[in-house]
Amino acid sequence: xxxxxxxxxxxxxxxxxxxxxxxxxxxxxxxxxxxxxxxxxxxxxxxxxxxxxxxxxxxxxxxxxxxxxxxxxxxxxxxxxxxxxxxxxxxxxxxxxxxxxxxxxxxxxx
Amino acid sequence: xxxxxxxxxxxxxxxxxxxxxxxxxxxxxxxxxxxxxxxxxxxxxxxxxxxxxxxxxxxxxxxxxxxxxxxxxxxxxxxxxxxxxxxxxxxxxxxxxxxxxxxxxxxxxxxxxxxxxx
Numbered sequence: 604x605x606x607x608x609x610x611x612x613x614x615x616x617x618x619x620x621x622x623x624x625x626x627x628x629x630x631x632x633x634x635x636x637x638x639x640x641x642x643x644x645x646x647x648x649x650x651x652x653x654x655x656x657x658x659x660x661x662x663x664x665x666x667x668x669x670x671x672x673x674x675x676x677x678x679x680x681x682x683x684x685x686x687x688x689x690x691x692x693x694x695x696x697x698x699x700x701x702x703x704x705x706x707x708x709x710x711x712x713x
Numbered sequence: 714x715x716x717x718x719x720x721x722x723x724x725x726x727x728x729x730x731x732x733x734x735x736x737x738x739x740x741x742x743x744x745x746x747x748x749x750x751x752x753x754x755x756x757x758x759x760x761x762x763x764x765x766x767x768x769x770x771x772x773x774x775x776x777x778x779x780x781x782x783x784x785x786x787x788x789x790x791x792x793x794x795x796x797x798x799x800x801x802x803x804x805x806x807x808x809x810x811x812x813x814x815x816x817x818x819x820x821x822x823x824x825x826x827x828x829x830x831x
Contacts, residue, residue: 638817647807647821648758654815691758695816701773702748702760702816
């Protein structure tokens with residue numbers, strides 16, 4: 604069972620705006636940055652959002668991140684078929700003294 | 714751009730030690746901090762541990778008694794050793810750069826599947 608909680612699945616249609624949520628606690632999201640990773644089928648995870656809302660070079664601005672209290676969200680606008688992937692949130696946990704991941708959300712583009 | 718590549722045996726027997734190496738290209742291993750992450754088949758990601766460029770390490774408490782991460786600067790590589798493996802250690806193992814100004818992982822290797830089976 605993951606320390607960070609994500610819905611196991613989400614779906615949307617092309618062009619739609621969709622949000623994936625991640626819930627934690629005061630020892631992780633509440634006091635540290637949240638990051639998001641995208642894992643396309645049969646590939647390694649890729650950094651998508653770091654430090655709550657920063658996009659690495661090359662990540663489209665259709666992807667955005669936010670954090671409030673002990674929860675965080677990843678928003679994807681203008682949904683595309685190539686966005687179909689697993690999305691993981693992650694943060695440092697002060698209590699565990701380590702990096703923790705959410706269980707992942709599998710995004711399906713209908 | 715820094716690139717990482719994992720290597721090691723794809724099959725390890727139960728109770729033996731899993732040993733993997735991550736080769737860094739396009740940059741000096743002394744510049745960054747490094748981490749190992751694993752993903753059991755069909756499951757989510759699990760952080761294993763990290764090593765600072767100073768050599769200091771930190772491990773997942775659930776694995777701490779069985780793990781050792783080290784760096785070989787002469788080869789621009791860092792390594793993972795996981796002892797007393799069981800079937801539960803079957804996973805794809807990834808190496809990545811760890812940025813400690815936020816604790817996020819970038820430049821992941823492609824991953825290597827390690828199966829624990831007799």
